[in-house]
Amino acid sequence: MTKGRQTKERIFSVATKEFAQYGYAGARVARIATKAGVNKERIYAYFGSKEGMFVKVWKHTYGLIIEADESFLALGDEDIPRLGEIVLRRYMTFHEEHEEFWKILAWENLQNGKHAHLIRGLKGPVHDHLKQLYYRGQERGFYAESVSFETFIFVLISVSFFFASNRATMSETLQRDYLDAHVRRSFIDECSQMLFPWLAGVKREVTPPVQAER
Amino acid sequence: MTKGRQTKERIFSVATKEFAQYGYAGARVARIATKAGVNKERIYAYFGSKEGMFVKVWKHTYGLIIEADESFLALGDEDIPRLGEIVLRRYMTFHEEHEEFWKILAWENLQNGKHAHLIRGLKGPVHDHLKQLYYRGQERGFYAESVSFETFIFVLISVSFFFASNRATMSETLQRDYLDAHVRRSFIDECSQMLFPWLAGVKREVTPPVQAER
Amino acid sequence: MTKGRQTKERIFSVATKEFAQYGYAGARVARIATKAGVNKERIYAYFGSKEGMFVKVWKHTYGLIIEADESFLALGDEDIPRLGEIVLRRYMTFHEEHEEFWKILAWENLQNGKHAHLIRGLKGPVHDHLKQLYYRGQERGFYAESVSFETFIFVLISVSFFFASNRATMSETLQRDYLDAHVRRSFIDECSQMLFPWLAGVKREVTPPVQAER
Amino acid sequence: MTKGRQTKERIFSVATKEFAQYGYAGARVARIATKAGVNKERIYAYFGSKEGMFVKVWKHTYGLIIEADESFLALGDEDIPRLGEIVLRRYMTFHEEHEEFWKILAWENLQNGKHAHLIRGLKGPVHDHLKQLYYRGQERGFYAESVSFETFIFVLISVSFFFASNRATMSETLQRDYLDAHVRRSFIDECSQMLFPWLAGVKREVTPPVQAER
DNA sequence: AATGAATGAGCATTCATTCAT
DNA sequence: TATGAATGAATGCTCATTCAT
Numbered sequence: 013m014t015k016g017r018q019t020k021e022r023i024f025s026v027a028t029k030e031f032a033q034y035g036y037a038g039a040r041v042a043r044i045a046t047k048a049g050v051n052k053e054r055i056y057a058y059f060g061s062k063e064g065m066f067v068k069v070w071k072h073t074y075g076l077i078i079e080a081d082e083s084f085l086a087l088g089d090e091d092i093p094r095l096g097e098i099v100l101r102r103y104m105t106f107h108e109e110h111e112e113f114w115k116i117l118a119w120e121n122l123q124n125g126k127h128a129h130l131i132r133g134l135k136g137p138v139h140d141h142l143k144q145l146y147y148r149g150q151e152r153g154f155y156a157e158s159v160s161f162e163t164f165i166f167v168l169i170s171v172s173f174f175f176a177s178n179r180a181t182m183s184e185t186l187q188r189d190y191l192d193a194h195v196r197r198s199f200i201d202e203c204s205q206m207l208f209p210w211l212a213g214v215k216r217e218v219t220p221p222v223q224a225e226r
Numbered sequence: 227m228t229k230g231r232q233t234k235e236r237i238f239s240v241a242t243k244e245f246a247q248y249g250y251a252g253a254r255v256a257r258i259a260t261k262a263g264v265n266k267e268r269i270y271a272y273f274g275s276k277e278g279m280f281v282k283v284w285k286h287t288y289g290l291i292i293e294a295d296e297s298f299l300a301l302g303d304e305d306i307p308r309l310g311e312i313v314l315r316r317y318m319t320f321h322e323e324h325e326e327f328w329k330i331l332a333w334e335n336l337q338n339g340k341h342a343h344l345i346r347g348l349k350g351p352v353h354d355h356l357k358q359l360y361y362r363g364q365e366r367g368f369y370a371e372s373v374s375f376e377t378f379i380f381v382l383i384s385v386s387f388f389f390a391s392n393r394a395t396m397s398e399t400l401q402r403d404y405l406d407a408h409v410r411r412s413f414i415d416e417c418s419q420m421l422f423p424w425l426a427g428v429k430r431e432v433t434p435p436v437q438a439e440r
Numbered sequence: 441m442t443k444g445r446q447t448k449e450r451i452f453s454v455a456t457k458e459f460a461q462y463g464y465a466g467a468r469v470a471r472i473a474t475k476a477g478v479n480k481e482r483i484y485a486y487f488g489s490k491e492g493m494f495v496k497v498w499k500h501t502y503g504l505i506i507e508a509d510e511s512f513l514a515l516g517d518e519d520i521p522r523l524g525e526i527v528l529r530r531y532m533t534f535h536e537e538h539e540e541f542w543k544i545l546a547w548e549n550l551q552n553g554k555h556a557h558l559i560r561g562l563k564g565p566v567h568d569h570l571k572q573l574y575y576r577g578q579e580r581g582f583y584a585e586s587v588s589f590e591t592f593i594f595v596l597i598s599v600s601f602f603f604a605s606n607r608a609t610m611s612e613t614l615q616r617d618y619l620d621a622h623v624r625r626s627f628i629d630e631c632s633q634m635l636f637p638w639l640a641g642v643k644r645e646v647t648p649p650v651q652a653e654r
Numbered sequence: 655m656t657k658g659r660q661t662k663e664r665i666f667s668v669a670t671k672e673f674a675q676y677g678y679a680g681a682r683v684a685r686i687a688t689k690a691g692v693n694k695e696r697i698y699a700y701f702g703s704k705e706g707m708f709v710k711v712w713k714h715t716y717g718l719i720i721e722a723d724e725s726f727l728a729l730g731d732e733d734i735p736r737l738g739e740i741v742l743r744r745y746m747t748f749h750e751e752h753e754e755f756w757k758i759l760a761w762e763n764l765q766n767g768k769h770a771h772l773i774r775g776l777k778g779p780v781h782d783h784l785k786q787l788y789y790r791g792q793e794r795g796f797y798a799e800s801v802s803f804e805t806f807i808f809v810l811i812s813v814s815f816f817f818a819s820n821r822a823t824m825s826e827t828l829q830r831d832y833l834d835a836h837v838r839r840s841f842i843d844e845c846s847q848m849l850f851p852w853l854a855g856v857k858r859e860v861t862p863p864v865q866a867e868r
Numbered sequence: 869a870a871t872g873a874a875t876g877a878g879c880a881t882t883c884a885t886t887c888a889t
Numbered sequence: 890t891a892t893g894a895a896t897g898a899a900t901g902c903t904c905a906t907t908c909a910t
Contacts, residue, residue, distance in 0.1 A: 015888095016894060035336060038251035041880060051896045056881065117395070118332055122249060125394045135399050156419055162400045163416040167385055173392070174384035177335055182383070184342050185349050186376045202377035205370055207421065230869065255905060265871050267907080276905065444890065463764060465680035469884060479892050481886080490884065546760055549819055550677060556826050563827050584847055590828045591844040595813055601820070602812035608767045609759070610811070613777050614804045630805035633798055635849070658873060683901060693875045698902065874908075882900075889892085 020058045023048045027059075028069045032112035035119040036066050067127060073116045074131050080106045081138040092149045096168060097204045097211060099142070103172035104200055114177045139165070154210070171203060234272045237262045241273075242283045246326035249333040250280050281341060287330040288345050294320045295352040306363040310382060311418045311425060313356070317386035318414055328391045353379070368424070385417060448486045451476045455487075456497050460540035463547040464494050495555060501544040502559050508534045509566040520577045524596060525632045525639060527570070531600035532628055542604045567593070582638070599631060662700045665690045669701075670711045674754035677761040678708050709769060715758045716773050722748045723780040734791040738810060739846045739853060741784070745814035746842055756818045781807070796852070813845060 026048040030039045041062055045052040059065035083102065091098060107114060120127060139161075146164060149155045155164065175182075179190035189195055204211055240262040244253045255276055259266040273279035297316065305312060321328060334341060353375075360378060363369045369378065389396075393404035403409055418425060454476040458467045469490055473480040487493040511530065519526060535542060548555060567589075574592060577583045583592065603610075607618035617623055632639060668690040672681045683704055687694040701707035725744065733740060749756060762769060781803075788806060791797045797806065817824075821832035831837055846853055 019894080033338075035249065035251065037249060040878095042878090052880085053882075053897090054895065057894085062880065115336060118336055118391070121391055121395060122329060122332055122336075125398075128395055128398050131395075131398060139400075156423055159416045159420045160412075162402055163413055163420060166389075166396060166400065166413070167417060167420060169396070170385045170388035170392075171381055174388050175380075177332075178384075178387070180338075181331070181335060181342055181345075182380060184345060186353075186380065188376055198374075199377055199380070202373045203381060206373045206377060206381060209370055233869085254903095256903095266905085267872090268870065270906070271869080447890085463677065463679060465677060468882095470882095480884085481893090482891070484885065485890085543764060545823070546764055546819075549823060550757060550760055550764075552675075552822070556823055559823075559826060567828075584851055587844045587848045588840075590830055591841055591848060594817075594824060594828065594841070595845060595848060597824070598816035598820075599809055599812045602816050603808075605760070605763055606812075606815070609763060609770055609773075610808060612767075612770050612773060614781075614808065616804055626802075627805055627808070630801045631809060634801040634805060634809060637798055661873080682899095684899090694901085695876090695903075696874065699873085704901065871910085872908105873910100875904105875906085877904090877906105879903075880901095883896105883898090885896085887893105887895075889894100 016058075019048075019050060019054060023050060023055055023058060023065075024068065024072075027065050028073065028112055028116070031066055031069050031119065032115040035115075036063075036123065039066075067130070070116055070120060070127055071130060073110075073113055076110055076113060077106060078135065078138075081135060084138050085141055087141070087145060089145070089148060092145055092152065093154055094208075094211065095142070095145055095149055095154075096164065096208045099165070100168050100172060100204060100207070101200060103168060104175065104196075107172055107176035111176075114173055117173075118177060167207070175199070233262075233264060233268065237264060237269055237272060237279075238282065238286075241279050242287065242326055242330070245280055245283050245333065246329040249329075250276075250337065253280075281344075284330055284334060284341055285344060287324075287327055290324055290327060291320065292349065292352075295349060298352050299355055301355070301359060303359070303362060306359055306366065307368055308422075308425065309356070309359055309363055309368075310378065310422045313379070314382045314386060314417060314421070315414060317382060318389065321386055321390035325390075328387055331387075332391060368422075381421070389413070447476075447478060447482065451478060451483055451486060451493075452496065452500075455493050456501065456540055456544070459494055459497050459547065460543040463543075464490075464551065467494075495558075498544055498548055498555055499558060501538075501541055504538055504541060505534065506563065506566075509563060512566050513569055515569070515573060517573070517576060520573055520580065521582055522636075522639065523570070523573055523577055523582075524592065524636045527593070528596050528600060528631060528635070529628060531596060532603065535600055535604035539604075542601055545601075546605055582636075595635070603627070658700075661690075661692060661696060665692060665697055665700060665707075666710065666714075669697075669707050670715065670754055670758070673708055673711050673761065674757040677757075678705075678765065681708075709772075712758055712762060712769055713772060715752075715755055718752055718755060719748060720777065720780075723777060726780050727783055729783070729787060731787070731790060734787055734794065735796055736850075736853065737784070737787055737791055737796075738806065738850045741807070742810045742814060742845060742849070743842060745810060746817065749814055749818035753818075756815055759815075760819060809849070817841070 023044065027039075027044050030044050030047070034040070039062070041052055041055055044065075045055055048055075055065065059068060080102065084099070087095070087098065142165065143161045146155060146161045150157055175190070179196075182188075183190045190199065237258065241253075241258050244258050244261070248254070253276070255266055255269060258279075259269055262269075269279065273282065294316065298313070301309070301312065356379065357375045360369060360375045364371055389404070393410075396402075397404045404413065451472065455467075455472050458472050458475070462468070467490070469480055469483060472493075473483055476483075483493065487496060508530065512527070515523070515526065570593065571589045574583060574589045578585055603618070610616075611618045618627065665686065669681075669686050672686050672689070676682070681704070683694055683697055686707075687697055690697075697707065701710060722744065726741070729737070729740065784807065785803045788797060788803045792799055817832070821838075824830075825832045832841065
């Protein structure tokens with residue numbers, strides 16, 4: 013029992029990397045078996061089929077961000093001014109910790125989201141909490157009334173995801189090595205200041221520039 | 227001769243859609259041949275191999291954004307306040323007009339950018355021009371001194387690309403139908419206000435960016 | 441011990457059905473194990489191999505007809521006029537009671553009778569007895585001198601076996617539902633009259649063969 | 655075109671033998687390919703799938719007996735006394751000429767007639783003609799009134815089919831070599847006399863014994 | 869320029885059988 | 890006696906690519 017469990021988990025771990033690297037169509041069951049040090053048949057015994065395996069990998073991978081999101085439930089009113097920055101940094105860190113995440117998601121998107129329905133509503137509770145904080149942030153003048161919570165979070169997810177997925181190409185395009193840790197840190201800092209300018213030098217005063225401009 | 231040219235272009239057009247839809251590994255030479263109404267062997271006569279065909283498709287696809295970027299050369303100092311908005315709207319429109327673009331790029335990214343070197347420096351001239359305008363925008367106080375041009379453009383590209391590529395999944399996550407034209411328009415408006423808040427109050431005085439883009 | 445015996449018999453019974461339904465090539469050891477509620481390895485412990493199991497099933501199945509044949513030893517001179525009819529009805533009943541018999545035999549025949557040698561001469565004693573009765577029947581004018589006992593019994597076996605094995609197809613061909621009990625009964629009656637016409641007019645005088653069989 | 659046709663027919667012919675010998679489950683696509691001297695893929699190009707190939711073989715095989723049956727349309731009133739014998743001999747000959755016929759049909763029966771619906775009503779016209787002759791034969795006293803045409807033909811088909819399919823096993827059981835041409839001929843003769851006794855010595859008189867008995 | 873025929877190398881999946889416990 | 894874990898050898902089927910005409 014324990015031995016089987018171990019084998020199954022070894023296969024799972026190898027499969028995650030395989031699917032991330034090659035995608036569903038490009039992934040090879042034989043390669044997964046070899047890398048996991050097992051016979052192909054074991055894979056079918058444990059996962060039923062290649063697609064069954066992919067679904068399990070995909071669900072688990074998506075579960076990782078749900079888990080990461082849960083840390084946001086600890087945020088309170090005192091975090092409102094930095095809310096956007098916190099979320100951005102959390103997501104940037106998440107992608108750094110789970111390199112395969114964006115790949116699994118991207119492959120899935122390219123396949124026209126065959127399994128997208130599996131994640132419906134999973135983020136609900138966390139988003140509700142963030143939304144409340146964001147609303148209070150709008151009342152207190154930090155976030156523009158005309159910008160919905162959905163757009164706010166969409167932009168943060170966009171930047172972090174795109175950074176993870178396209179930094180190689182962007183390094184070529186912009187002639188900056190975004191794979192370098194230092195460059196990466198600067199990028200995050202600059203982003204925060206671009207999106208939430210009041211954080212910059214006026215940290216103590218907390219005068220939201222949105223209002224100051226008017 | 228002309229007939230051969232036509233045949234080749236028909237194949238090319240079909241191949242672009244095929245690679246966009248299925249990716250390199252999932253694309254089928256036989257399917258391309260059938261859809262293009264030719265014999266498989268023609269494809270090999272014209273493109274040498276499946277990979278040769280992909281490279282040509284990829285290069286051409288990347289050329290499209292270079293072309294689109296060229297419209298930015300027409301921008302002048304009077305566009306500086308709306309610079310970010312103009313670029314964002316241009317990219318959003320571009321993705322709408324070329325649905326296959328993000329897919330071809332994404333497939334390529336997932337394959338660890340085997341052909342990324344082919345595009346080195348292609349964007350140079352346009353970026354130089356935009357950079358000059360951005361610098362002047364920083365001097366005039368529109369853009370934060372602490373935010374580099376690279377970060378500025380990175381964020382704009384991120385949002386437009388991610389919107390195109392992940393709007394299906396994000397529709398599920400955020401319970402908003404981003405495939406709907408109206409929702410899409412609101413998203414762009416809100417993004418502009420989130421990223422460039424000073425545009426909000428001055429809407430009436432300046433030419434609306436949608437028109438400026440024309 | 442008793443438990444093992446039970447297990448073995450459960451496997452055997454399931455295997456018989458499996459081989460009957462799917463044949464040797466189509467039978468699945470795993471399916472037999474599941475249906476018998478045992479581990480596959482048990483099957484190998486008890487039967488050695490898939491083929492070993494088939495041989496046992498085949499031998500046992502063939503034994504059933506030998507057993508059934510033994511009832512013919514009770515026939516005497518008074519049964520001579522109805523001899524053919526009695527045998528026919530007995531075989532028809534046998535096939536009804538042992539649905540899997542013809543299938544197991546047919547699978548075996550199709551495999552070019554790999555195990556046919558196992559049954560050599562098994563029917564000897566019973567056939568000898570029937571043959572004596574048939575000879576006396578010939579002398580008494582019931583059965584044609586020119587028709588050997590072998591042909592006589594061959595025809596009876598043919599009809600009963602073919603009815604069991606091909607009634608589904610024949611139902612389509614002849615547009616008659618031979619799976620229906622009533623149609624089946626008529627068929628047997630008509631057969632008797634076709635093969636042994638003298639029985640027709642004398643029905644009232646002799647004991648009806650259905651009862652004689654008891 | 656012609657070359658492809660040849661190849662396809664070579665595959666078809668090999669496949670017929672393969673399916674006859676091993677049945678659907680036991681047949682091997684690779685073996686068919688090797689024996690036909692082609693690449694496996696050709697089989698899929700021409701027949702789509704293993705099952706597609708089986709269906710084509712099965713339909714063609716069943717078509718053979720339909721074709722053979724057509725010779726019965728030439729029978730007229732003068733053939734009525736010998737009708738049963740003619741049909742029996744025709745079927746015996748058919749099985750001798752098409753050794754694979756009974757096997758293909760038997761495999762199909764064992765698979766519970768998955769494709770039986772394909773042959774519905776195919777025999778209609780020929781049977782209608784035979785039925786008319788049989789009716790007139792009943793009127794003229796050759797065939798018993800109480801025996802339906804369906805039973806009559808069923809018995810003839812049974813004997814010929816069973817002889818073809820079980821003569822190997824029956825040779826063991828009855829200790830007679832039914833594969834020997836001479837034994838086979840005797841069997842047919844004896845059968846005719848058993849089923850249609852008036853044919854025997856009284857050929858010229860044509861007094862049906864059925865009536866003589868009463 | 870164009871096509872139908874042909875192939876080799878794979879690929880997902882299955883299955884009888886064995887092993888360790 | 891019994892089981893879960895493991896394997897090697899298929900097996901049906903696919904696909905990029907080449908060849909002959």
